Amino acid sequence: MTTLTTTAPPVAARRVTPLATLQQTMTLAWRSLVQIKHNPWELLDLSIQPIMFLLLFTYVFGGAISGSTGDYLQFALPGLLVQNALFYTLSTAVGLNTDISKGVFDRLRSLPIARTAPLLGRIVADTVKQVWAFALLVGFGMVLGFRVRTSVIGLLGALALLVVVALAMSWMSVLIGLVASSPEKVQMIAFSAMMPLTFTSSALVPSATFPSWLKVWSDLNPVTHLADAIRGLLIGGDVAQATLISLVWSAGFVVVFAPLAIRAFRHRV
Template sequence: MTTATMTATTAPTRRVGPVAALTQTATLAWRSLVQIKHNPWELIDLGIQPIMLLLLFTYVFGGAISGSTGDYLQFALPGLLVQNALFYTLSTAVGLNTDITKGVFDRLRSLPIARTAPLSGRVVADTIKQAWAFALLVGFGMVLGFRVETSVLGVLGALALLVVVVLAMSWMSVLIGLRAANPEKVQMFAFSIMMPLTFTSSALVDPRTFPGWLRAWADLNPVTHLADAIRGLLIGGEVAAPALVALAWSAGFVVVFAPLAVRAFRGRA
């Protein structure tokens, strides 16, 4: 007589605790960061474009806008920090779209991990890379003549505020990356949003020179408040009010775009 034995197996649960989700996010963020070891030029790419823009805006437009390149450098560098950080969120969107089209997320989906981990891991990794770009751009700006007129705490506060706000706004790029059919369309859609968003703000020029209808938008534009707060932290000026508005916008971006991105990931991955 043979006795049949049955081994009870427990199906893996889809629910993951918050601590495990954070650990998985950190692991996937490290996955993105460790790729720099095999492609160190990625860090150089983070600096080439912002440095080129800094040189072009300072020495081509600076004299016409502010009367001298030195004055414009003091005004524009904080805004270029914001612009560069927002434009780099395009890389987040392109990277996500590439992972999806290559089937990387299909493998991640088979693992018992939090649904948000692949998305938040990519966002966190790219945010860390932005800290490198921030330091590089400020350092190069100081070589050109930019001077921090506050303190080291002001610089650290500017970096922290920039990271928090851009981290929140990255969810909009994540959604674009998940919805677009291929990386080329990601760049087209995201660039079409980021370009007018940054140039119709106080990042590079004083909005008081805008027509009335455009100035009204600039006063609402989250990039304006972020640029003003960063400028205040680096060279002096009002900080609290624009920083609070920028943080409020950040909360709105997370509330609106993060759930949409997770839903799109579930349907696309």
């Protein structure tokens, strides 16, 4: 008589350590970035749209708003940096919704990884793309005549502030991507939220030209404070107050939307 013994397969630990979560997040972020190699149109879309907006606003509206395209370029480029960063957070929502709809997250869920790692990985990857878009827009703007009138520290400070605020506001886009039923609805809902925020701010035109009732809202609009802070860091002006208000708004977005997004993620995935 022989006795057969079987060894139970090792059971994956239920809890994932913070260090392992960080490693898994970076791995999945790299996965999202490597996709650009196989889908270069994504990089072209990230590059062409900011340049198109820069050319359109500078040469179509610049003369009417500021009297010359050069003066308007100095005013509008910081605002366009803000607009582009906020609009690009929509790609996080669309990409997240697409991955969930195609079952990508179902396959990742079968792996012994932190449940939030796929979500955080996409956010980190899109933040890296934000850096590329910032560098491209500033570089092309300098070709057209834009000049940073502060310093390299001011330029790097503008990039850091823009990334922090975009990262915070991306939680709102993540929530939209999780509750919407399709990528098309994601775009409809997200644009309906982002367009009023951007175009009722001082990002592209001086808020002093607004009607009094609209100026009241513009002065409260977080995009106004962010645009003023980026403008001050790049070409000079009051920076401290606008930066502080932008950081307070960022903290508010994280506190409100991050728990809602994580809860929606756990319910849907």
